[in-house]
Amino acid sequence: MALHVKTTVNGDSAEFLCEPDETLLDALRDRLGLTGTKEGCGTGDCGACSVVLDGRLVCSCLVLAAEAEGRSVHTVEGMAKGEELTTLQRKFLEHAALQCGVCTPGFLVAAEALLNRNPDPTEEQVRYWLAGNLCRCTGYDKIVRAVLDTAREMREHAHA
């Protein structure tokens, strides 16, 4: 029997009907049309479906849609404000930190969660935090540089 779920997505209230075994990833993509969150494996091993659920970074493929009831979900679509990209999004472009770009939404959501927690991460901290996000194109080099450079610029702005 379908469940009626009321939740908040990127600050806006949202509701949908879903099957009890439906994942949050499927609900985001198929019920709410938010296809920025990607499915790479469906088993929590690639991070392409990363979202923030009530402040915690999670794989939306391992969350039931029904669990979102009354909670708050943040996806890649919630990052830029209108025409204005976040520093992180801009740095990904400047550093050419994406090739095919399918892992990019997951990396952005995960890296943003890191920087919210730790504004001055070391390279090692960035690498371990992002170890759950697979990228097959870049070898990670430019992604790590983009995240470190974002942290640097955000710190400089914070001090300015």
Added chain:
Amino acid sequence: MVKVRIWGGLRVHTGGEAEVEVDAQDLRGVVAALGARYPEMKPALEGGVSMSIDGRLYTNRWFEKVRPDSEVVVLPRIVGG
């Protein structure tokens, strides 16, 4: 006439010869001449081959000219990923 080097696998059809001389002015002519002389080689040639003229690789050009002193090599069709 132009000398054509062929890869090892096809030499079973030329009696072991690694290089044969054919009368051809372009790559289509080379393939046609080889096929006419060695009918058993035809399926391989028609299945698609790459050709090299003086070190430059061609995969799809019938009308590329060959000269009597050209280095012509028949190769399996080059693929990529």
Added chain:
Amino acid sequence: MRYEAPSTVAAAAALLAEPGARALAGGSDLLVQMKSGLAEPEIIVDLKRIAALNGIRETAEGFTIGAAVSGAALREAKALRAAWPGLIDGSKLIGSTQIQGRATIAGNLCNASPAADSVPAMAACGAVAIVTGPKGSRTVPVEDIPTGPGKTSLQKGELVEAIRLPKPAPRTGSAYLRFTPRTEMDIAVASVGIALTLDEGGTVTAAKVVLGAVGPKIIIPEAAARALIGTKADAAALDALAAACSAAATPIDDKRGTREFRQKVVGVLARRAAEKAIERAKGK
């Protein structure tokens, strides 16, 4: 199929007593099993809406960790981390940052994988599971919950409500190490959890050594603990520890590693984990 999110432990236990019911804590195992068709539950009982299961309680006796507490929340619990760093070593290795946001040690225990990272760590630290069911509550050492791959000693309707750890004795150190081919995102090929206590002179007075991924369930070789107790964990003692662990291991060959490899490496890990635990016991 139904999804239920009860608000009390009693209600959860009642639902779990129904046919085809499965508890959902972090979901990082259950949802994967559902996707692959390994699990086809008729009722999913989400434990995360039960307030009592969402916190870590510290008392004079120890710590009580609710079944719905995620790995990420566990790492943020400073007092627990200081008391039992070995437990955190284990729990933080369960999956990626994303998995840490969901996975629980109670779930890790009940999933009963021989390679579960938090289980040897918990067992070494002397953790017990608070099991609640239709007949009330009971306390079970964590090592007695899994009985084999995917199998537990829990009865129908029972759930692990919390994991309880004692307060460590002075000069106690704990550590957990595993071997994986990658630095992250892997299942342990072999693992060791150790907790040990030193006297003021640095002699080991108590030790518990627990091996993971080298048998159908965790292995607690008494000989390994004996190799340490009464010694200053010198090179000879550590060699004896490693040998005892390798001898106690009964691993299999599979896609993750060979029998021979696991046997060898579990000894290496034991030595390294013991060294780490001793450093911690000495307050380094």
Added chain:
Amino acid sequence: MPKDIATRTFKQVGTRPLRPDGIEKVTGRARFGADFSLPGMLVGKILRSPHAHARILRIDTSAAAALPGVKAIVTAKDFPEADDGLHDIRMNVMAREKALYDGHAVAAVAAVSAAVAREALRLIRVDYEVLPHVTDVDEAMKPTAPILHPHMVTAHESPEAKRPTNVAGKYEFGHGDPEAGFRKADHVVARTFKVEAAHQGYIEPHACVANITSDGQGDLWCCTQGHFMVRAISAGLNGMDLSKLRVTASEIGGGFGGKTTVYIEPVAVALSRKAGKPVKIVMTRDEVFRATGPTHSASIDVKIGATKDGRITGAFAELRYQGGAFPGSLADMGAMAAFACYDLENVRSIGWDVVTNRPKLAAYRAPSAPAVCFAVESVIDELARKMGMDPIDFRLKNAAREGTLSSYGPTYQAIGLEATLRALKAHPHYKAPLKPGQGRGVACGFWFNFGGQTCTSLNIGLDGTVALSVGTPDIGGSRASMCLMAAEELGIPYDKVRCIVADTASLGYNDVTDGSRVTFSSGLATITAARNAIKVMCARAAAIWGIPEDAVEWVDGHARPTGPNAGNFPPLSLADIAAQSHQTGGPIAGHCEVTAEGAGVSFGAHLADVEVDRETGAVKVLRYTVAQDAGKAVHPAYVEGQYQGGAVQGIGWALNEEYVYGKDGRLQNPGFLDYRIPVCSDLPMIDTLILEIPNPGHPYGVRGVGETPIVPPMATIANAIASATGVRMTHVPMSPPRVLKALSEA
């Protein structure tokens, strides 16, 4: 060579502007394969064989067909045999008499929901007669092995060998007499190597939406490296006219060769036509691993001899490659690539193409070369060590150069191997100190690269901006490179050009995005299209000025009168000419249809430092440097990205990635948990050295760069492990159990 390549200064080519598809991709708006939907769309799912080798006795779909919500079912019967050259792919898309590997498709359904489709699959009853199977290449070559295809005989083999076999073909290359060469050698090293199969591991599973009407017309959206190829096969297998199927390539989430063929697209077309509704099929990760193309696995013998002063006198390699259930393991390419880096008097390589009960191979970045490079470069390294020679000096002494007769036949034109090796030797990394337990390895590698059929259209708007359509899916930033080349040629700013990947109805045929060909071929076609548009603009300027067309030249984005009789007119910019185009003869466009040839072979050399944990066999990569010739780096950031990404894929294969089959012939690790691609914390930064030795076959000197970077890493890592431990690894991946075993046996 066009005279200006070596000396030409570029204004835009070689800069690093932001990619045109960037904002879409960082905001989640870019639409990848699984992101397309249509009203009324059904969900398609595929039933796959659980057996490695089984005769299909009967497929009963009646119960599934009766399930409410099921709208169409297809089996092999829906793809009738035809003499059209699509035999193998037809059989791979849907199993016919036999299922040939674990994961082989046997039936498919379209239903109103995923749940109904899954239930329908459960209701399809397939009666199998399970047959003996074989998944190992050496086992498959034995006379007693189970035979996959009863009519298969070895191609290019003497007539007496013509009996049923799993050996599809034999390929042989080389010149001189290796045995005579070995007799002249002071040192000879011979070894046998094994390389397990790897998967391309793109993060985006295959996905498509088909919308076909009963008269055989319609649309297909899919993630692919070549939508014209998808059209040809999907239309072919469904008996449709090519022009009635329009295929649109979505954004593609990685391919690396793995999306140069089709799996689900013809099935979606068949289901959609039968159901009379749009049908979407998205593979699960499990399906991707079990049913789509991994690489070959290989067993390779190498023997090389050299004199004590470091000159190679003889070289021999025998390659046994299995490429899954159909011929095409690319042993031929491997045998060609084996000794391509060296200038050799006596060389022979033999490649055996073998079939086994595994999924059909798909190309993976320089397909076939990494395995044989691992074997050959390991032996080269061992020889250098034996004679106490610096490994780069040994390679330099024997390196192929312009005029070298290559081991596979042709004589090389200008190539960049020596320059690459010298650059690596001069890099600070080569001299950096190492700690105990650490080691350093070097290896070089080769790939052919090619061009192929290409069609590009460049349209100039009234406002002087340019819409560029290419037919090669953009897999790693190629639209940015196309815009750069168009802007360079036309003399307008980069951001005045927008490049799109056009559908199959809007452009002439384009070969697949593969073979490192896009920046080369579509770049060449874009430059030519721009030049053709310039011709039109010069003619318009000439008409405006009333002077002959040949009295107008194009300089820096402007038409200028030139020559003694041209007159003195102020230059007209591209925008000026465009603004008047509706009065001067209509729209201005440039097109190019070409078979691009002359791609130019590519060489790279890699350098790695590793640390080996002698107690566990774990290998950590500490530092890594890639040097490679790019001809000309159009967008250097994306060239670096190709070097880094390719190197890391090679590192993954070197250390942990492998297909593991059980005794039952089933794949044991069809997921990212146990098929271990490198994660971020496994790696250091990847340093890059871009060399630019212009390719005479391209107007800007561009060479393909995408594939070569995956060739040297396995050998580089193996050589670094040997340097750290003294132990020579001969089995890839060099996973901890294998390394520890080798250490304990040493």
